[in-house]
Amino acid sequence: MGTIGATLLRAGRRFVSSLPALFGVLVFTFLLMRVLPGDPAVFFASGPNAGKEEIEVIRRQLGLDKPLPNQLAIYLYDVGRGNLGRSMMTGQAVAKDLKERLPASLELTLTALLIALVTAVPLGVLAALRPGSLVDHGVRLFCSLGVCVPTFVSGLLLIYVFYYLLGFAPDPTGRIDIFATLPPSRTGFLIIDFLLAGDLDGWWAAARQLMLPALTMALFVIAPLARITRASMLVSLGSDFVRTARSVGLSWWRIVVTYALRNAILPVITIAGIVFSTMLGANVLVEKVFSWPGVASYALDALLVSDYAPVQGFVLLMATIFVIVNLLVDVLYGIADPRATVA
């Protein structure tokens, strides 16, 4: 159908228009490498104990004695080949390290996003349907408080309550007990891999481990999502076209869902992209609090021992993910709003 074609066209066009930003991101991370204390040549050496001569050789190999634009070209070429340098800390290629740890981070972030959306949208809709009611006040209070509690504090307090006081949650370190047998990795997402392997006990253990960090992160973003849902739903319900829908006697359900909510969800989609960005940032804090073995805690550990290649790789990875997410959000928006495909 035409709409699919239009959506694809739009996605393609958006991708092209996000290329300059992506290029800017690469230049930025390149500059980051130049400014970061430490010698880039060391990243690419065999390890921290590489001799001076070896580093000199590498320096020439990498073209670090050449002018900046040339170096940028070399950097872009390396990134293009998936070469992000070598971590001194692990002794492995950064790209490989990141690839191993990325599923853990994504599992956490996506679970949190799912929890947040499933909670926030109904809350926002409920509040908007009865403005000034007790539900509305409750949601607004929750929204006001929710954005004020930093994730690292709420995470620690959740640990205190659910682990220390109630003993309900498991030891808040890592994704899974280190002695547990892992399922064969297919998606890299433990809760999916366990299910695929049919190991329900393992699944429960992984899910319990995931619960607190995901909840921590979700709590932080429920507030902005619920708030925008409520606001846009209020606008939608007060709009002329909902009045039209009432004037011809459509049913309550049709008015609220087909007319009001489907329009109100548009700004929520936009905000969800921004929320995802905050979540990628909050990932750093949450992974630290729960010793979650994801990309952020990897970068953080590296940062603390002045191992900069992983940090640079991490920043690049986060920006790339965010660009992709924005693209996705845009395509979704294009599907949800016929007006968007025109522009």
Added chain:
Amino acid sequence: MIGSESTQPLLEVENLKVTFSTRRGLVEAVRGVSLSLQPGEMLGLVGESGSGKSVTGFAITHLLDRAGHITEGLIRFKGQDITRAGGADLRSLHGAAMAMIFQNPRAALNPIRTVGQQIADAILAHRRLSRAEAQAEALSLLKAVQIRDPERRMGAYPHELSGGMCQRVMIAVAISCNPSLLIADEPTTGLDVTTQKVVMDLLARIAADRGMATILITHDLGLAARYCARVVVMEQGRLVEEAEPLTLFHRPQHPYTRRLVAASPTATSRIEDLVPDGERIPLVAVTELPPPHGTPLLLDVKAVSKRFDDGTVGVADFSMTMRGGESVGLVGESGSGKSTTSRMICRLIDASAGEILFDGQSIGQIPARDFHRSELRRDIQIVFQDPNDSLNPRYTAFDCIAHPLLRLMNMRSGDKLRQRVEECADRVGLPRELLSRFPHQLSGGQKARVGIARAIACKPRLLVLDEPTAALDVSVQAVVLQLLNKLRREDNLAFLFVSHDLNVVRMMCDRTIVLRTGVIVEQGESRALFANPQTDYTRELVDAVPHIAPAPA
């Protein structure tokens, strides 16, 4: 009541009162309105802003927003009391028995649903049909409202249709379940005059064909007169007069109606007639002689065009001349390029090509960016359309009027400035005690006066008026037009009067230029041009203006 029908009225409203709860307490918007409507009748409900006419309509259909409540009175529909109807009763009334057509058709349609689906939604709300049957029915409705290429339009979204088409779709939605009462709330406001006529003709015919009674809510007395058998006039929540259009126009009883009728410009009215005798501004006795042909032109625009950055052409090859003290009208529908032209002449934007001479000096060559330093800046001033956003919200009325004096006349703050500003305020009839107020503390008419005072403060020679009264009620418009006319005569000002309202232009301007999509269609002496248009387009424009039939001799 007129006539002596014995049939039961379709709708009876008795002593209706509607109150809104606002932040400043309760506001009574409708204060005891009674009216009745026979089946198939078309009733005009006329009033200016704040008269409560729309609120009355919304109260009858129970579509008031949360803040509004019916506090008193009775609404009877087909003999049944529906004043307090709610829930299922209301849903079966809505659409099936009474439907509404709204002012802003594009906003009134769901932006993310195709028009076919929306019409089908309305059908399915009251009839047990399958989706496919409803779609087929929707298609026949689109045909009934005469949308071109209806099969293709079924899948169109509102943003893909023009304003006039959206209003047709809205009509299709409203009539989808054959209601016996239609309430049209300013259905053509905001549409171009030619579209307005087409939509109103369609609405009137459909209502007549299907025997639907219609209440036409409008601010335009002429429009109501043209289409309705009976007109009621509302003022400040009250019904002041009810009559047949002819009676209303030629023998208005209530003082307010009299004022309103006088203020509504017709094909023959003169500026002096717009305001009742008592409030008429005495005109300076100037014998209006056409300027001798030897005098130099005040404004000479030669083949000016404007191409925008995105490649679209706003104005193409526009030429005109003006002499001192002359008044020229620039008429056109939306998108005709009339505002762009006026801003180029004002030197607020640059022309892409062409030459503008003012008093013999070339001003087209001075970039708009630097024109503020020109000696001629004070000679060309402008009055803007919407009085609401033509004044800096952080400036008092005094500051607004003083601004050009400070910048262009190099005056300093002090007694002299104050004196000068007060003079200007006096000339436009703005009470001096209002000078310390901010725009949000002034009424629309007062804001318009401040805008005019600012424009004439430096005694310009050319005043560009960009739809100066388009946002005002007719009674305020009448006073403002009189004021402008007076100022023009006193200062021998030249007017470039930009407007979509032919009646106003005819009264205000010696000559008129008709623009369409950036090109001059026709120009000539105003009276002659409107009395005997030479091009089809001008004729179409002239015919579309709702006029009141001339008085029976």
Added chain:
Amino acid sequence: MSTIETSSTLRHTAFVLRGNPVTAIAAAGALLLALLAISAPWLTPYDPIASEVSAALQPPSAAHWFGTDQLGRDVLSRLIVASRLDLTIAVTAVAVSFALGSVVGALCGYAGGRLDNAVGRFVDVLMAFPLFVLAMAMVAALGNRVENIVIATAIINLPFYIRFARAEVNIRRNLGWVEAARACGESHVAVVLRFLLPNVLPAMAVQMSLNLGWAILNAAGLSFIGLGVKPPTPEWGIMVAEGARFISTGRWWLVAFPGLALMSAVLCFNLLGDGLRDILDPRMRT
């Protein structure tokens, strides 16, 4: 004219605050916080730095209202002193990005064209990063110092001000009163700086208040992961980080009180921002 305007604004504000107690409380809270930060050295019951190992990890008591940390330092005293650093960082960062962002954004919104495109690209690049990650990278690159936290926080706030000022100016640039100012003989630059910017400022104040809270969270987050401020300097984020080691053993006060301090500071600024928005535009109530 300006005196009339000021006094009427003041009266209006007082009137609104009376009908809007939450905003009044938030404003009082923000004021209190500022006073606390200014007079911190005279308010602390104990030395915030000196350790007293014999009194380590004591729960809240009459002597130590908020308990003591692993080195026996008084949590309350450290909290009070920390307010100085946290507020200074947030206020400076927000002030810098506001001053820069509003002017640049306003010029872009008015002029459009090449300048607007270039700035737009720059903003796009900044916004392509998750902002906390960007701040982290910048502090790591520039060096682990407090000034760099301020710079990083200012830079990640910049896009919001630029976009906000740009949008607000853009919707106003074709209004009658802006064109009228030009017809009254004002240059483009004067129109932007003397007419448009003052009209946009009130809305920007809302943004500033909301951003202050965000900047506090951001700075605390950075020091929580070990960037910027170093122990033993009292700072809310660091205090939480240090307390984190003891949460699994039930020493809640080490996390809860700094957390509460962070939360109430952010809450004050957020509520104040919301309240300001109500005062400026009752229609924008959400």
